[in-house]
Amino acid sequence: MAIRVGQPGLLTTVQDTGRFEEYAIGMPPSGAMDTFSYQVGNYLVGNEEGAAGLEITYFGPELEFTEDTVVAVTGAEMPPKINGEEAPAWEALAVEAGDVLSFDYLKSGARSYLAVAGGIDVPMFMHSRSTYTLIGLGGLEGRALQEGDELQVGKTEDRTGRVGMAVDKEQIPAYGRETELRVIIGLASYRLTEESMEEFLNTEWTVTTDADRVGYRYRGGEIKFIEREQPAGAGADQANVVDFGYPIGSIQVPGGVEPIVLMNDAVTGGGYATIGTVISADRDRLAQTRTNDKTRFRSVNLEEALEARKERRDRMARIEEALS
Amino acid sequence: MSGGAGTELSEARYSYGGDEYVFVELAEAMSLKVNFRAMAITDRLGREDIEGVTDICPSNASYMVRIDPDVLHPDELIGRLKEIDEEVGDVRGFELNTRVVDVPVMMEDPWTHETLMRFRDRHQDPNATDLEYGARINGFDSKEGFIEALLGSPWLVTMIGFVPGLPWCYQLVPPEDQIEVPKYVRPRTFTPERAFGFGGGFAVVYSVQGAGGYQLFGLAPAPVLDVKQSLKDFEDSMVFPKPGDVFNYRGIDREEFDDVRARVEDGSFEYRIRPFTFHADRSLEDPHAYNGEILGVLYGD
Numbered sequence: 001m002a003i004r005v006g007q008p009g010l011l012t013t014v015q016d017t018g019r020f021e022e023y024a025i026g027m028p029p030s031g032a033m034d035t036f037s038y039q040v041g042n043y044l045v046g047n048e049e050g051a052a053g054l055e056i057t058y059f060g061p062e063l064e065f066t067e068d069t070v071v072a073v074t075g076a077e078m079p080p081k082i083n084g085e086e087a088p089a090w091e092a093l094a095v096e097a098g099d100v101l102s103f104d105y106l107k108s109g110a111r112s113y114l115a116v117a118g119g120i121d122v123p124m125f126m127h128s129r130s131t132y133t134l135i136g137l138g139g140l141e142g143r144a145l146q147e148g149d150e151l152q153v154g155k156t157e158d159r160t161g162r163v164g165m166a167v168d169k170e171q172i173p174a175y176g177r178e179t180e181l182r183v184i185i186g187l188a189s190y191r192l193t194e195e196s197m198e199e200f201l202n203t204e205w206t207v208t209t210d211a212d213r214v215g216y217r218y219r220g221g222e223i224k225f226i227e228r229e230q231p232a233g234a235g236a237d238q239a240n241v242v243d244f245g246y247p248i249g250s251i252q253v254p255g256g257v258e259p260i261v262l263m264n265d266a267v268t269g270g271g272y273a274t275i276g277t278v279i280s281a282d283r284d285r286l287a288q289t290r291t292n293d294k295t296r297f298r299s300v301n302l303e304e305a306l307e308a309r310k311e312r313r314d315r316m317a318r319i320e321e322a323l324s
Numbered sequence: 325m326s327g328g329a330g331t332e333l334s335e336a337r338y339s340y341g342g343d344e345y346v347f348v349e350l351a352e353a354m355s356l357k358v359n360f361r362a363m364a365i366t367d368r369l370g371r372e373d374i375e376g377v378t379d380i381c382p383s384n385a386s387y388m389v390r391i392d393p394d395v396l397h398p399d400e401l402i403g404r405l406k407e408i409d410e411e412v413g414d415v416r417g418f419e420l421n422t423r424v425v426d427v428p429v430m431m432e433d434p435w436t437h438e439t440l441m442r443f444r445d446r447h448q449d450p451n452a453t454d455l456e457y458g459a460r461i462n463g464f465d466s467k468e469g470f471i472e473a474l475l476g477s478p479w480l481v482t483m484i485g486f487v488p489g490l491p492w493c494y495q496l497v498p499p500e501d502q503i504e505v506p507k508y509v510r511p512r513t514f515t516p517e518r519a520f521g522f523g524g525g526f527a528v529v530y531s532v533q534g535a536g537g538y539q540l541f542g543l544a545p546a547p548v549l550d551v552k553q554s555l556k557d558f559e560d561s562m563v564f565p566k567p568g569d570v571f572n573y574r575g576i577d578r579e580e581f582d583d584v585r586a587r588v589e590d591g592s593f594e595y596r597i598r599p600f601t602f603h604a605d606r607s608l609e610d611p612h613a614y615n616g617e618i619l620g621v622l623y624g625d
Binding site: 134184231232233234236242278 | 342349351352380386390393398399486487492499502505507524526532534551
């Protein structure tokens with residue numbers, strides 16, 4: 001069983017839950033940016049947790065299936081079409097040998113996910129199939145899909161019994177053009193003046209055109225650092241610190257005018273002051289924002305972050321339960 | 325050992341990096357001692373094999389731990405880290421079973437020269453090369469004297485990251501001899517693979533081609549990252565440097581550069597490596613004398 005790639009879309013990559021336990025050598029996790037949508041796709045087609053799928057960014061590909069199978073499209077609203085006929089998203093769909101799956105224009109969100117029964121079967125690299133395009137590792141030859149590629153799909157029992165199973169309407173996220181992301185202030189936030197921290201939290205930031213798998217850059221306000229004599233090893237700029245590790249979701253403000261939130265293909269460390277971290281439960285929503293969207297950051301404490309994490313996990317468990 | 329102007333923390337700063345990370349800044353200023361503390365603490369944490377800890381990342385004057393908060397509450401980890409911090413103390417007697425490595429570098433090579441000329445508009449001093457600029461602001465009369473200082477004493481690998489395999493290196497010299505340069509005013513969009521760069525108080529070898537903001541001084545012929553793991557030194561890991569390695573950057577000419585490149589290409593290149601037990605106290609007490617011993621171990625046979 002294989003998938004033949006016609007038109008590849010803007011940026012379509014093989015992703016799974018990610019490549020963990022390698023951060024210390026500078027290897028970011030990669031993996032699906034919106035793991036909620038990615039994982040719900042796997043529930044729909046009956047895959048094991050962690051089966052690889054496709055992450056489809058902004059503009060969808062054309063994919064031809066060599067055998068009958070079951071697929072599901074989740075995430076950003078980019079309506080799927082089978083042989084040109086619109087088909088529902090967030091639902092297990094039957095495709096037959098020779099069928100072509102394509103996508104309508106993006107209506108909301110940024111990233112759709114395609115799950116295929118059996119999972120995309122590219123070679124494992126460091127215990128993950130996720131693509132890390134920055135240095136060309138993992139996934140299909142370390143790169144986004146190209147026209148003419150052929151993706152192998154893992155063997156599986158007949159899943160046609162799942163066709164028509166769908167995610168409860170009220171569980172399907174709506175993606176607006178305005179988003180609030182919860183952050184835990186910390187890391188090197190002591191470098192900001194109090195007024196600047198307030199300004200950071202009160203500003204409506206705009207997602208710039210530099211918003212990709214490495215990180216999202218924003219514009220809209222200006223942050224000032226507390227003037228200090230720079231410590232040994234940090235470098236002269238007030239935004240510089242002695243180079244340290246960057247958590248996924250961490251926010252840095254080089255130059256004071258362009259906050260960057262690091263995402264799945266993050267650089268793992270560097271010398272810019274970080275001021276806080278987007279909580280894990282909100283990364284799914286961050287991944288569905290796009291250029292020109294508005295974003296606000298709201299400060300929460302650890303307890304709220306852990307509560308949000310638990311709510312998300314419980315919600316996913318309910319969805320999985322309903323689809324099993 | 326001095327920690328810089330009022331930036332020595334009496335206590336480490338513990339912070340949540342969202343719900344999945346704990347970030348610990350041991351000091352705002354870089355020093356060898358603080359890096360030894362980061363290594364000693366993370367080393368001990370690793371040996372405890374605590375359930376729920378997924379990544380342990382020592383860095384220059386800090387460290388970071390990634391956890392699964394469903395298994396291990398961040399506060400529980402922080403509690404344990406504070407105990408370990410006390411046990412480690414001021415690292416008196418800290419020993420590191422490590423290795424000392426000869427790392428050839430061609431200074432003022434044509435490739436990084438071409439790159440730095442292309443990005444002059446992003447530099448503090450568009451009328452000088454990065455090396456001339458570094459020499460001037462560090463008070464050297466000539467770039468030759470500056471190169472001699474860079475290549476004259478070995479370095480400790482104090483952090484790995486940014487991208488896979490990139491080593492941050494801090495020179496094993498007294499604070500007053502530490503070289504320091506700013507990063508570019510605006511980062512370059514291109515840096516050649518294996519460029520030898522310098523930013524803040526750190527020397528690096530860029531493991532892959534890409535963006536970068538460190539001053540460019542030269543080019544290493546041998547890789548620090550070998551994704552295909554075809555060279556012998558990369559059999560166990562595609563990343564060569566490890567925190568705690570001692571690197572000696574040795575200046576080479578074009579002829580040796582080409583020779584090393586040829587051996588990298590045909591798969592026969594091996595770094596010159598000697599096992600070494602690094603005594604932190606001795607390096608802090610008399611770095612120059614201790615460096616003489618280190619180089620003796622590396623080149624003595």
